[in-house]
Amino acid sequence: MSKVAVIMGSTSDLPVMQEAIDILKGFDIEVEVDIVSAHRTPEKLFDFGKNAHKKGFSVIIAGAGGAAHLPGMVASLSPLPVIGVPVKSSNSIDGWDSVLSILQMPGGVPVATVALNGAKNAGILAAQIIGSSDRCVLDKIEAYKEGLKEKVIKGAESIKKGK
Amino acid sequence: MSKVAVIMGSTSDLPVMQEAIDILKGFDIEVEVDIVSAHRTPEKLFDFGKNAHKKGFSVIIAGAGGAAHLPGMVASLSPLPVIGVPVKSSNSIDGWDSVLSILQMPGGVPVATVALNGAKNAGILAAQIIGSSDRCVLDKIEAYKEGLKEKVIKGAESIKKGK
Amino acid sequence: MSKVAVIMGSTSDLPVMQEAIDILKGFDIEVEVDIVSAHRTPEKLFDFGKNAHKKGFSVIIAGAGGAAHLPGMVASLSPLPVIGVPVKSSNSIDGWDSVLSILQMPGGVPVATVALNGAKNAGILAAQIIGSSDRCVLDKIEAYKEGLKEKVIKGAESIKKGK
Amino acid sequence: MSKVAVIMGSTSDLPVMQEAIDILKGFDIEVEVDIVSAHRTPEKLFDFGKNAHKKGFSVIIAGAGGAAHLPGMVASLSPLPVIGVPVKSSNSIDGWDSVLSILQMPGGVPVATVALNGAKNAGILAAQIIGSSDRCVLDKIEAYKEGLKEKVIKGAESIKKGK
Amino acid sequence: MSKVAVIMGSTSDLPVMQEAIDILKGFDIEVEVDIVSAHRTPEKLFDFGKNAHKKGFSVIIAGAGGAAHLPGMVASLSPLPVIGVPVKSSNSIDGWDSVLSILQMPGGVPVATVALNGAKNAGILAAQIIGSSDRCVLDKIEAYKEGLKEKVIKGAESIKKGK
């Protein structure tokens, strides 16, 4: 069974990151959540990054704000795919700092970056990564996409009726 | 055997995207390359996106510049993980247009975005996605990371000797 | 009789897009409104884009936020002039993502982009496009511009009196 | 017969704007070219803007760089649809000044803005505007789009052969 | 006696522009206020710009938001020094559009640009321009600067006491 780690730099990131946790649970994928701060708990970061693939995780989702080093440092330490979520924290310069600190990784060490505060998409992407070798999860993703479609169709109908 | 599709909006994107192809071949991962333009060949885009997972692909890498819609539209059509490479094309506004057009996808449809012109990292990320369920590829990634380390160590030594 | 399609990616775009609908109705131009999501209903997008000019539309107005692909994809599929409205959605990076995703289209596939949240101007521009071959609509635009002028003149007078 | 005016702020804009002229001629649409500077020939601007629709023009294409006021001022003076081309001039701040000066028009006075240096797309958009009421031009646009498609298909083939 | 014109694109700019009016009155400099919209009242703009120096004005202060063309167009029409105030209007992209539309004027037609919403400084600058040839106004500016200094000194004292 595949398992996803959802880590973040601070408890204040949890309201944003909860969306990743919820969507993964909706796909019946096991999630483990932890606070790992690149800047305040570097030893925990090293321990986590070095061992994640040995603990049965398939994918790591890491969220952080400002000069966000957590996703990139975990990607430096782990051979697993790392998904980075730029979080728009309170003293951020409109989110640009978190986006660029996560996205612009040097050649050799990728981070799969999603939109600013895009934790939901990080969860879906983790499921897609698992789904790329697990037919059952792939089917759930197709069903999920079908659900998105239906919601739009209904929205379109209600608008036409409203006029 | 896993297979990766590397598609791009125009032949002019090939010099950038070649790095993804090369790194995947270095990992002995099968690659198929194609030109699919969201704006000039929408039917081909539709056909490609709808069928990629049926043709045995595990991951899709899509590169595009300017108002880059290819990665997001493929992600809309396919249940597979899609990696987006923002390409700094000639009339781009310093690359910001490609970065934001690929990164800022709405909730429900993620694109795993890498750095501007970061095709090499897109290739590594695709390998990591395959490696998350394929021990043999995971080992190759660990070896690759070991190689990166050695190169830095050697660089450090040559600098110390030089002084 | 000319007819304008006003489409948008999500019902949440309606408060912004309503201004386009209202101004067109004010010019007695027929409007049809629909929700078409490039990312969640790609089949509907294809169907809409391929057939809009056969259904009697003269102009298409498409609004979307974030990595806004709807205007560009409709422009890819339709020979009609497409007006794009960048919508400042909730997780947008200050609107830059929608502006650049719509504006920076590659050579061959233009989108007539208006200001951020500029749906009103999209409606006027659609009327001007119709007016370019319809004397009666052109006259209404001239009258509308005359009205703008009068409002400014009155504002100027009230300020002078107020002092 | 429809006729398009292509104006620009300076002769130094001509290399960029020539693409609009060429594409319109390719569609057999009559073009008239002129230099009209908002800042150096305001009287000519005024005269041009006030009378363009009386001289048989259907669409105006206006290109300018830096604090680009030409497209917006012509739109202020004329009831015709005005297409603005932001030109990346030598002392521009990476083109942002021309883009924002043309795009961010206030409610009431739209400019149909295309990409930075996107004169080719301005020409196509002008043709689409004419085509929205002229079946013959619409057919040419559909043929043009078909041509774009074929070029991509050929590019894709050559890449596959090359591998 | 020197006289300053304070014009703005819309009555909604008045709360910002009032600071220019107030500071000039504080210097006992005559002020005339008017609404002149580049985009909605181009004839009034032309008339104002062409004649301001004949009506006894020494300096023109012009405030506008978004694609702000008023200061630049007045500078195009008048030989007088024109001070431009970028106003952060409601649909502005964080004020960047007004700043760049006013600041980045082409060679030959300067606008003396002040900070975003910096109407107060526009008023002081107008007074300094008059003061450059009017000893009495220059003295008032020196006194004003002395006042600024005293306020800071008092603030510093109150902080020291407070600790």
Added chain:
Amino acid sequence: MSKVAVIMGSTSDLPVMQEAIDILKGFDIEVEVDIVSAHRTPEKLFDFGKNAHKKGFSVIIAGAGGAAHLPGMVASLSPLPVIGVPVKSSNSIDGWDSVLSILQMPGGVPVATVALNGAKNAGILAAQIIGSSDRCVLDKIEAYKEGLKEKVIKGAESIKKGK
């Protein structure tokens, strides 16, 4: 007789600032040029700023790049109008640093900012400031503006002939 001071932070700014000197000489206005570095010669800055108005200068033009403090510091010290020229120096971040360091002055201490590298316009603006109380200089500005117009008209003619 009015006199203008043209100062700059470094001899490397001279190629840009020369345009201000040339245009002022073209208007027969006396110019004095000096290097005054806010960061490297603060005492000279202080001395210059405190005494400029006593030495017969009417206007000060100050050019600087990067974190450009020269124009603002001179404005802090002198009651004269100060025109700031943001210079795009070699390690500048695309000129944004010089533009914002000069433009965004706090309330009370204005700098009349011109475009990036806009030294020519700084010279014209200085002439306009002098011209606001000197009929003879005002006439020269009107003649200069007439010259700009003629050049555009000739450019327009040559383009029409060329076609």
Added chain:
Amino acid sequence: MSKVAVIMGSTSDLPVMQEAIDILKGFDIEVEVDIVSAHRTPEKLFDFGKNAHKKGFSVIIAGAGGAAHLPGMVASLSPLPVIGVPVKSSNSIDGWDSVLSILQMPGGVPVATVALNGAKNAGILAAQIIGSSDRCVLDKIEAYKEGLKEKVIKGAESIKKGK
């Protein structure tokens, strides 16, 4: 005994700068607070900068907003290390102006810049500078870092319990 000066351009900067004062007091480091405005009290700035190292200060922390010249001007006048705090003031353009005005100092005159509104970090950095030659302060910094770690560990535990 080492002593730190905390200066700022305006009393309105105090709420932000207080964090620097508090953290330094927490490290038992002597602090002196003053208001010194580069633009409104240039004489006080000169006096302060010229004499700070003679009055027993080891480090200067300077906070300012907008076109923030205080940190750079103090660095120009003093041989001491100067820490600059960009303050996001009310009329700032999202803080970019203060960041760039402080960070982008020319070669020869460094300012140690911290994050936007990062006064707390300025205080810690000042303590680290003192600690680099004072074992006792270095120990306190190590203890402080240990405290940061523990807070994260506790946050992580509470999250795990909460689930």
Added chain:
Amino acid sequence: MSKVAVIMGSTSDLPVMQEAIDILKGFDIEVEVDIVSAHRTPEKLFDFGKNAHKKGFSVIIAGAGGAAHLPGMVASLSPLPVIGVPVKSSNSIDGWDSVLSILQMPGGVPVATVALNGAKNAGILAAQIIGSSDRCVLDKIEAYKEGLKEKVIKGAESIKKGK
């Protein structure tokens, strides 16, 4: 005797970072240079950061480009003051990524950031930090600043002679 560590993420950063080394040697301060990559040699980073203060270093200068994590991660691991140099690397987005990744550190872990490619200033700042408790180094800094002044004075003279 004080000692400074100059580290950088890659040998390609050396041409920029050499300026820090040279200026420190000019102040007769001992320098040790090393390549430490946060992303490719995380163990070396960890070892370096944990032990730098035990090896006799007083200050650490760390340079890196793109998503630059080296300065922040060293600051996380070491109690010493860390000076960060944003390097404008080849695939950087105009340097914004390195600037923001280094500057925008979270509360608790400061990095003393200097200008883009500002390695020379990093060296001077390191000397100033040492000089804050070492009278002899402080004297050298005062002499250095005197030298800067003289160079400007000579530049000013040569310009005046040239005219």
